Amino acid sequence: MPLFMLASLFCSFLICKVVTVMRSIARIVFLLSLPLAIPSSASEVGSLWEPVGLFHKPITSKTCSSVPANKLNRVPGYKFTYQQTDDCDYFYPSHTSLALHVFYVEWVAKFGDTDGILLSAINELIIEYGTYQRLVARIYGMDGDFRPGQTVVNGLTGNRGKYIFVWIGKGSHPKLHKTSFVHELVHVAIYAANFGEHGDPDHLGEKYKGWTHMHTKFIKDTNEILKSMDL
Numbered sequence: 001m002p003l004f005m006l007a008s009l010f011c012s013f014l015i016c017k018v019v020t021v022m023r024s025i026a027r028i029v030f031l032l033s034l035p036l037a038i039p040s041s042a043s044e045v046g047s048l049w050e051p052v053g054l055f056h057k058p059i060t061s062k063t064c065s066s067v068p069a070n071k072l073n074r075v076p077g078y079k080f081t082y083q084q085t086d087d088c089d090y091f092y093p094s095h096t097s098l099a100l101h102v103f104y105v106e107w108v109a110k111f112g113d114t115d116g117i118l119l120s121a122i123n124e125l126i127i128e129y130g131t132y133q134r135l136v137a138r139i140y141g142m143d144g145d146f147r148p149g150q151t152v153v154n155g156l157t158g159n160r161g162k163y164i165f166v167w168i169g170k171g172s173h174p175k176l177h178k179t180s181f182v183h184e185l186v187h188v189a190i191y192a193a194n195f196g197e198h199g200d201p202d203h204l205g206e207k208y209k210g211w212t213h214m215h216t217k218f219i220k221d222t223n224e225i226l227k228s229m230d231l
């Protein structure tokens with residue numbers, strides 16, 4: 001091997017070594033600077049739910065360079081669809097995009113979307129993932145049972161079907177198929193069909209029309225597909 005090549009190899013090896021050592025020092029300094037009160041893992045939810053006021057507190061100490069937390073990130077493949085999350089690992093915009101595609105394909109196969117109303121709706125959606133559940137009053141259960149008081153919810157659809165909130169769930173490996181993601185998208189679809197008037201908040205109840213047993217089964221089937229895709 002020519003001498004200059006050997007020299008350049010040695011140099012890059014030396015630079016590499018220096019960078020590694022500097023990185024280690026930086027990591028130790030960073031860890032020492034963290035207050036002990038911050039939980040080591042953001043997915044470690046201490047209790048079943050936390051008060052709403054705590055929701056926007058950044059509970060993660062991770063550096064989220066590619067998908068910053070508490071900031072709107074674009075969902076690829078959709079015109080005006082964005083997501084926000086308080087834990088940068090859950091869920092990635094690319095995973096949201098895939099799950100949305102699956103939802104749409106399955107919806108069209110079962111219910112159709114000839115005028116493209118649903119396609120427009122999912123192209124203009126704000127999705128918020130949260131590590132905390134929320135407390136909401138005046139809601140309905142799956143059978144239309146009205147709950148006037150504060151109730152812990154895993155997800156909700158608002159702003160005339162242009163916003164969904166999805167709790168990422170418990171455990172160290174949150175998955176979209178275990179969340180209310182598809183359930184909320186069904187509300188979005190019903191909102192879109194009603195031009196934003198309502199998204200059938202009482203589900204199978206009599207007060208609002210739209211939700212049927214077919215929709216409940218659709219959620220189960222779609223979540224099975226997401227599960228098989230490890231989403």
Ligand SMILES: [Zn+2]
Pocket residue numbers: 183187201203
């Ligand atoms: Zn619902």
